[in-house]
Amino acid sequence: MNDYENAIEIKGLTKRYDGFTLDNVSFDVPKGSIMGFIGQNGAGKTTTINALLNIVKKDEGEIKLLGLDSVKDEFEVKSQIAAVFDELPFDDRLNANDINKILREVFEQWSSETFFGYLDRFALPRKKKFGKFSKGMKMKLQIASALSHNAKLLIMDEATTGLDPVVRNEILDIFLEYLQNEEHTILMSSHITSDLDKVADSVTFIDKGKLLISGYKDDILDSHGVLKCTKNDYREIDPEDIISARLSDFGAEVMVADRAECSRKYSGAVIDPATLEEIMIYYVNRSKKEWR
Template sequence: MSNILEINNVSKSYQNFMLQNVSFALPEGCIMGLIGINGAGKTTLINSVLNLIRIDQGDIKIFGMEHGNLTTDAKEKLGVVYDENCLPEGLNIKEICNVFCRIYKSWDEKLYYSIIEKMEIPSSVSIGKMSRGNKIKVNLVVALTHHPRLLILDEITASLDPIMRNNVLAIFREFVQDEKNSILFSSHITTDLENVADYITFIDNGKLIFSMNKDSLLDDNLLIRCKESEFARLDKTFITAYENKPNGVIALASNQLKQYCLDELINFEEPTIEEIMLLITKGVR
């Protein structure tokens, strides 16, 4: 399996923030969820990948090429959607199609109108008169219609209602059925990532915490809820992070403590991605 995106030791400094030595790879045919609280560095990383900002250190490769040296044909294979509208607000659905069919060699008009219908986007009004959710959907349709190999999405599902989010996630699954295609998907809605992601990459305060297979992440960890006296007896070697609560302690731990918890009748469960993120971000490590 080849990597469609490779990020190696990438750093970027601002006055009050630094993205520090971030490295991970996204294989072909996979969806990677990018998580972290606001200000963690997700958008800085995405803008670095797209060469919208100049990195201070490291290198980024897309389709095996340095990201700053992509050919026109390679750039056509990138689809990008942010959490705000980037299309001319005075144009309607037909006019958008007429513009972009002249920009992209691989523009697929039949696919465009098919997804417009599937997403229930009104075709008679201009982009500017649409709801925020419909604006994001049109941007996504445009990104999909020129047959990209890599979709880069920054917090786009937050504006969609639950039914439409499910429809969009189904489109993502269909997209990566072609094993040459991949998605880098930043989202605060971690349940979406639990549904579709193959890998999870977690950034906190500009640092990479982990980048790993989603199933392994969930299988390898326990969420332990216990009394302070029970927590005191746990082997701290296997504790990743914990937080004191009024009624006890919540701890993120390796599943190597599972048998001990069973023997000692200590409550545990499989954590969610959100619980992992919040405990590592807010808890004691």
């Protein structure tokens, strides 16, 4: 039995494409936790996930999944992980019974009982062709198949994108249930930061191929804040404290990375707690410093 502390360990991951570089990305995902992986389109989330899954060959760096090398021990790793994408990867002409017969031969630990249990729970038909499934049904099916071979690590790339809030909530509940087993871990890439607000233990934020923030969600939310002030007061703020500032006719909203320190430094100023979405937006605009 392989013993490990972090389900995912990425050190110095670099992948160069023409016009884009995933640059020296490093972060860990502790075993038994759920990490939200956020960033705007083209930030490098999918490249990172594809490198994790050895779908793309990394140029530099080291990736360990469940304590094993993602390349050398690829098949051992892949028998213990599950990947969920934004699109169902099964042919429209197949049905759930077919998938059960196919995947039980692919995964040693496949459990038909678990799979059909999830199908019943999600009210998914067994004989209906996937071509006639709605997007929500397809995603539920994909999650059912991902959770039916006792995977220790679930890697999801924009899996909840395009789903209605009811289905998303249902799926998030399943993830929380899956995490009841402390051996289980989830890496969840998403644009929908409200989902991560609900379920994530830690967050990694990537932008333009570079890692900006990685840590426990509560720490990140506690430390960041939106300082609201007039334009004149804004001029008084130390530029080093500013991630970026949104200016309007009524004043300025400034993202600060050390809320406690800023509260002390700028006494009297209102500093509201920041959401993940706000943190993402302000960091994305950090190069402009001021934006509208």
